[in-house]
Amino acid sequence: MKYVYPMMADLTSHRCLVVGGGAVAERKIGSLLAGNADVIVVSPQVTDKIKSWAQMGKIIWIPRLYQEKDGENCLIVIAATNDPDVNKQIYHDARRRKQFINVVDQPALCNFIVPSTVRRGKLTLAISTHGASPSLAKQIRKELEERYSEEYALLLELVHEMRVHIQKRVPDQEKRRKMMKELISPKWINICRLHPNQAKEWMLQWIEQEIQSQC
Ligand SMILES: C[C@@]1(CC(=O)O)C2=NC(=C\c3[nH]c(c(CCC(=O)O)c3CC(=O)O)Cc3[nH]c(c(CC(=O)O)c3CCC(=O)O)/C=C3\N/C(=C\2)[C@@H](CCC(=O)O)[C@]3(C)CC(=O)O)/[C@H]1CCC(=O)O
Numbered sequence: 001m002k003y004v005y006p007m008m009a010d011l012t013s014h015r016c017l018v019v020g021g022g023a024v025a026e027r028k029i030g031s032l033l034a035g036n037a038d039v040i041v042v043s044p045q046v047t048d049k050i051k052s053w054a055q056m057g058k059i060i061w062i063p064r065l066y067q068e069k070d071g072e073n074c075l076i077v078i079a080a081t082n083d084p085d086v087n088k089q090i091y092h093d094a095r096r097r098k099q100f101i102n103v104v105d106q107p108a109l110c111n112f113i114v115p116s117t118v119r120r121g122k123l124t125l126a127i128s129t130h131g132a133s134p135s136l137a138k139q140i141r142k143e144l145e146e147r148y149s150e151e152y153a154l155l156l157e158l159v160h161e162m163r164v165h166i167q168k169r170v171p172d173q174e175k176r177r178k179m180m181k182e183l184i185s186p187k188w189i190n191i192c193r194l195h196p197n198q199a200k201e202w203m204l205q206w207i208e209q210e211i212q213s214q215c
Pocket residue numbers: 027028031102103104105106107110112113114115116117127128129130131132133134135136137138141
C-alpha cells in the first residue's frame with residue numbers, strides 16, 4: 001500500500017463480510033458495527049462476544065468455512081482467519097469483485113487498513129502507521145485518549161448547537177468567527193470538564209452578553 005486516503009465512512013445499509021471469528025475478527029466487527037454496517041460473519045468457531053452479537057441480531061453469523069459466494073454484494077471484506085492461504089483466497093475473490101479488502105495477516109494485500117481510533121461523541125481521532133507498527137498506533141491512541149477526554153464530546157455537542165444559534169443571531173461573519181473560536185478555547189473546555197451541567201446555560205449567557213456588547 002503506497003498511499004492512503006483517509007475517510008470517515010457511514011456504512012449504513014452496506015453489507016460487510018468478516019471471515020474468521022477469533023479475537024482479531026471480533027475487533028474488526030466491533031469497528032464495522034460502530035460504523036453502522038450490516039455485518040455477516042463466516043467462521044466455524046467464534047468468540048463469546050461474536051456469538052452474543054449474533055444472538056442479539058446485531059450481526060449474521062454463518063457457522064461454517066468460507067465459500068467464494070460469501071462475499072457477493074459486499075462493499076467491504078475482511079479476511080481474519082488464522083490460515084494465510086484462506087486469507088489469500090479471500091483477497092483474490094474480493095479483488096476480482098473490486099471490493100475493499102483487508103487481510104489481517106498480510107498488509108501488502110490490504111487496499112484499506114483499520115486505524116486505531118479514539119471516539120469522543122462527534123470527535124473521531126484515527127491513527128495509522130501504514131501497517132509499519134500497529135503497536136505504535138495503539139500507544140498513540142492511548143496517549144490521545146488521555147489528552148482528549150470525555151469533555152470533548154460535550155464541548156462538540158454544545159458548540160454545534162451554539163454555532164446554529166450564533167449564525168442566526170450574529171450577521172457579521174468576522175464576529176461569528178471570533179465567537180466560535182472563543183467557544184473552543186481552554187476556558188470552555190475546562191467548563192465542560194468541571195461543570196458539565198451548567199456549561200450550556202453559561203454558553204448561552206456569554207453569547208447574549210457578546211451580542212449586547214456588539215450593539
Ligand atoms: C490499529 C489496529 C486496529 C484494529 O485492529 O482494530 C490494528 N492492529 C491493532 C493492534 C495490533 N495488531 C497486532 C498487534 C501485536 C503487536 C504487533 O505486531 O505490533 C497489535 C497490538 C496489540 O494487540 O496489542 C499484530 C498485527 N497487525 C497486523 C499484522 C500483520 C502484519 O503486520 O504482518 C500483525 C502481526 C500478526 C502476527 O505477528 O502474527 C496488521 C494490521 N493491523 C492493523 C490495525 C493494520 C495496520 C494499522 C496501522 O496503520 O498501523 C493492519 C496492517 C491491517 C489491519 O488489521 O487493518 C489495532 C490497535 C487497536 C487499538 O487501538 O487497540
